[in-house]
Amino acid sequence: MEWSDLIYFALPAVLFWSMGAYGAWKEKPFTWTVGLTWVGLIIFGCFIGGMWCSLERPPMRTMGETRLWYSFFLPLAGVITYMRWRYKWILTFSTLLSAVFLCINIFRPEIHNKTLMPALQSPWFAPHVIVYMFAYAMLGAATVLAVYLLWIKKNEIENREMELSDNLVYVGVSFMTFGLLTGALWAKEAWGHYWAWDPKETWAAVTWFCYLVYIHLRIAQPQKPKISLYILLLAFLLLQMCWWGINYLPSAQGSSVHTYSLS
Numbered sequence: 001m002e003w004s005d006l007i008y009f010a011l012p013a014v015l016f017w018s019m020g021a022y023g024a025w026k027e028k029p030f031t032w033t034v035g036l037t038w039v040g041l042i043i044f045g046c047f048i049g050g051m052w053c054s055l056e057r058p059p060m061r062t063m064g065e066t067r068l069w070y071s072f073f074l075p076l077a078g079v080i081t082y083m084r085w086r087y088k089w090i091l092t093f094s095t096l097l098s099a100v101f102l103c104i105n106i107f108r109p110e111i112h113n114k115t116l117m118p119a120l121q122s123p124w125f126a127p128h129v130i131v132y133m134f135a136y137a138m139l140g141a142a143t144v145l146a147v148y149l150l151w152i153k154k155n156e157i158e159n160r161e162m163e164l165s166d167n168l169v170y171v172g173v174s175f176m177t178f179g180l181l182t183g184a185l186w187a188k189e190a191w192g193h194y195w196a197w198d199p200k201e202t203w204a205a206v207t208w209f210c211y212l213v214y215i216h217l218r219i220a221q222p223q224k225p226k227i228s229l230y231i232l233l234l235a236f237l238l239l240q241m242c243w244w245g246i247n248y249l250p251s252a253q254g255s256s257v258h259t260y261s262l263s
Helices: 003-025 030-055 063-085 089-107 125-152 159-191 199-220 225-243
Strands: none
Touching: 003 030, 003 063, 003 089, 030 063, 063 089, 063 125, 063 159, 089 125, 125 159, 125 225, 159 199, 159 225, 199 225
């Protein structure tokens, strides 16, 4: 499998995801809508699996490779959310955002090779990245819902809508917490310590605490949903800094152990 083969898997995958999203909006049979989305996931999963085999390592080293996982987990999070709560907009959101990341990878491909630095040759590497990508997908869906409730929806915010936001955040933060734990175990194995307040680790902790603030406000002050939603938007901005923004910080250049993806 070569990186140039991406388009041959991405196009049919997006097509099936789009048909699933269309089916959700038109209230087509549940099995039809969900089935089409899963077919797209299987197609795209085959490409990731093929890249894993050809690279002889998990395709998770560069930003381009992590975008592959985000493109996969967005529709996965979308279909799981749709299956649980039947929100028809979630499949459209996941498909559009996944298509954006796929277009970036198609039109601006990065150099990919089989080289994997020693720090990444750890059994904790794959689960750490995978659970984080799924967490990002769930929290991304929660963010879009927050934007909708704050600026697009004209009526008063309903409890069931906030319950969906809460559930997305609960799942996302749970996976993020697991990602932090696996990251700490990975760090111990690779560098001899669980936590060193590296720029990436610092922003990860700040992001995690911000989402905890959202959860606390929803429990302590459920009658003030807008304040909680603004906190949710702030947390997602911090998440972007944690994910890729730290690569451009002067404090991370030459000192962060997490800047290997740019090498």
